[in-house]
Amino acid sequence: MAKEQAAVIILFGGSGDLARRKLYPAMFGLFQRGYLQKRFAVIGTARRPWSDEHLREIVVDAVKTMPGATLEQAQSFASHFYYQSHDVTDADHYITLKTLAAKLDDQYQVGGNRIYYMAMAPNFFATIAEHLKSEALLTDNGFNRLVIEKPFGHDYASAKALNDSITATFDESQIYRIDHYLGKEMAQAIMALRFANPMIENVWHKDFIQNIQITLAEAVGVEERAGYYEQSGAIRDMIQNHVMQLVADLTMAKPDSLTSEAVHKVKGDVFDHLHVYTPEEACDNFVRGQYTAAVIDGDAVTGYRDETGVAKDSLTDTFVAGKILVDTPDFEGVPIYVRTGKRLTRKSTQITVVFKPAKDNLFNTSDEPDTLTICVEPSEGFDLVLNGKKLGQSNDLIPENLAFRHDPKLAKQAPEAYERLIQDALQGDQTNFTRWTELAKTWQYVDSILDAWQNNTTMPEYPAGTMGPKESFDLLARDGNEWHWQPTHVKMAD
Ligand SMILES: NC(=O)C1=CN([C@@H]2O[C@H](COP(=O)(O)OP(=O)(O)OC[C@H]3O[C@@H](n4cnc5c(N)ncnc54)[C@H](OP(=O)(O)O)[C@@H]3O)[C@@H](O)[C@H]2O)C=CC1
Numbered sequence: 506m507a508k509e510q511a512a513v514i515i516l517f518g519g520s521g522d523l524a525r526r527k528l529y530p531a532m533f534g535l536f537q538r539g540y541l542q543k544r545f546a547v548i549g550t551a552r553r554p555w556s557d558e559h560l561r562e563i564v565v566d567a568v569k570t571m572p573g574a575t576l577e578q579a580q581s582f583a584s585h586f587y588y589q590s591h592d593v594t595d596a597d598h599y600i601t602l603k604t605l606a607a608k609l610d611d612q613y614q615v616g617g618n619r620i621y622y623m624a625m626a627p628n629f630f631a632t633i634a635e636h637l638k639s640e641a642l643l644t645d646n647g648f649n650r651l652v653i654e655k656p657f658g659h660d661y662a663s664a665k666a667l668n669d670s671i672t673a674t675f676d677e678s679q680i681y682r683i684d685h686y687l688g689k690e691m692a693q694a695i696m697a698l699r700f701a702n703p704m705i706e707n708v709w710h711k712d713f714i715q716n717i718q719i720t721l722a723e724a725v726g727v728e729e730r731a732g733y734y735e736q737s738g739a740i741r742d743m744i745q746n747h748v749m750q751l752v753a754d755l756t757m758a759k760p761d762s763l764t765s766e767a768v769h770k771v772k773g774d775v776f777d778h779l780h781v782y783t784p785e786e787a788c789d790n791f792v793r794g795q796y797t798a799a800v801i802d803g804d805a806v807t808g809y810r811d812e813t814g815v816a817k818d819s820l821t822d823t824f825v826a827g828k829i830l831v832d833t834p835d836f837e838g839v840p841i842y843v844r845t846g847k848r849l850t851r852k853s854t855q856i857t858v859v860f861k862p863a864k865d866n867l868f869n870t871s872d873e874p875d876t877l878t879i880c881v882e883p884s885e886g887f888d889l890v891l892n893g894k895k896l897g898q899s900n901d902l903i904p905e906n907l908a909f910r911h912d913p914k915l916a917k918q919a920p921e922a923y924e925r926l927i928q929d930a931l932q933g934d935q936t937n938f939t940r941w942t943e944l945a946k947t948w949q950y951v952d953s954i955l956d957a958w959q960n961n962t963t964m965p966e967y968p969a970g971t972m973g974p975k976e977s978f979d980l981l982a983r984d985g986n987e988w989h990w991q992p993t994h995v996k997m998a999d
């Protein structure tokens with residue numbers, strides 16, 4: 506039986522989209538698995554004047570169709586939920602919240618353990634942290650942990666200001682900054698693949714790796730989020746956080762152990778060694794793009810500048826591709842090509858490590874590089890493509906794929922990213938959360954690219970449904986490389 510965790514969880518933004526779509530199902534998963542049983546309560550807060558009963562109905566609706574759920578189980582879970590209507594900018598409401606949290610602490614015997622979960626627009630994060638301090642909500646007999654959603658800042662200066670304000674209330678050991686990619690199964694599997702297999706560990710090095718490629722492709726467009734996305738673009742939305750964290754997972758040295766401290770130590774070393782480009786180099790090594798209208802499978806798809814809420818002359822990047830260099834002794838000179846975008850061919854997150862070719866090729870045909878592709882989603886597993894010998898009487902080479910995929914049925918039953926991360930926060934494990942020092946470095950890196958782009962107003966375009974603009978393919982071609990993308994290499998739009 507799973508170890509039961511005890512806490513009062515105060516959820517700021519309890520009526521919001523994230524809470525309904527991700528957080529309530531994630532907490533329900535923990536309930537089904539026994540991590541949450543009897544000794545927990547959730548206070549959802551927001552302005553709308555809901556009752557406890559109404560929030561419970563919302564929670565039941567959010568979880569009742571989850572695998573293995575029964576209505577009775579969903580209702581039993583929802584009975585732990587309480588609602589408090591308040592405006593987070595109003596100090597009085599923290600006093601009511603404090604009284605309710607203390608009462609539930611007693612009622613559910615949680616021993617003073619508190620999680621404060623900020624699932625609201627980021628402009629409220631600092632205000633909430635300040636009020637938690639000024640109205641003395643933190644307990645002194647249990648743990649107090651702050652879980653904070655993205656985006657953590659808009660650039661280095663705003664991220665630092667936010668960090669300064671939350672660290673006036675919480676110290677780093679109490680702060681759990683969410684990057685949901687770190688909760689994904691195959692992102693978490695990178696360490697096992699790298700450090701539990703000497704066969705792989707021994708070649709994970711600049712002497713053997715030709716390049717690394719990370720693709721986070723989305724088929725969806727900007728949807729209803731233009732207000733946020735216009736201020737963000739793909740580089741802030743996906744590169745500064747998710748992509749950079751994957752870069753660190755792929756290039757960090759072997760940690761001394763699997764503790765959070767040991768893992769963040771080696772990750773920190775990667776961020777300290779990011780190769781920062783001059784403005785001219787930044788423009789050469791980072792390209793952007795914007796999707797234009799297209800017909801996909803017979804359906805007309807709107808171009809970015811015609812999406813609701815987007816400026817007709819918008820220079821927001823809906824696609825970014827870049828070459829990242831990490832100047833550590835093990836990876837110096839190895840190009841790490843990254844790309845992400847909206848309205849690409851299909852939803853797929855993949856990482857491909859391209860190995861250097863054999864030194865002396867004894868065979869008739871040219872050998873393809875060995876590649877290891879980590880399929881993060883939608884399918885989860887990896888492909889190791891090696892040179893084999895063509896069947897029959899010849900010495901011709903042929904690429905052969907050793908493919909592994911998790912059984913989709915079992916993968917579906919495994920905890921989803923948010924469930925893993927909330928469980929980690931309850932257990933006090935910060936391994937899969939981002940540290941301020943990591944964010945500081947990645948923001949400074951991204952700021953340097955954004956600054957360089959400011960003087961260059963050309964915006965390459967790509968038709969919706971393709972894999973980005975020509976410039977992305979040119980970036981690799983210049984180095985004699987090409988994008989690998991399973992199951993087939995996808996070519997650029999004509
Ligand atoms: N939705 C998603 O899939 C994802 C969201 N995130 C992040 O999660 C956070 C929340 O996003 P999301 O749920 O989509 O946002 P929503 O706009 O859906 O929810 C915002 C919540 O904040 C409440 N709220 C707004 N203003 C106030 C106020 N002044 N006082 C008290 N409550 C207030 C709203 O309720 P009310 O109007 O009743 O006050 C609502 O509960 C953001 O930081 C976002 O970037 C991150 C990844 C994915």
Ligand SMILES: O=C1O[C@H](COP(=O)(O)O)[C@@H](O)[C@H](O)[C@H]1O
Binds near residue numbers: 742
């Ligand atoms: O953080 C974000 O991630 C999603 C993509 O997440 P995924 O788990 O579906 O790969 C992206 O759509 C969104 O714009 C961004 O804010």
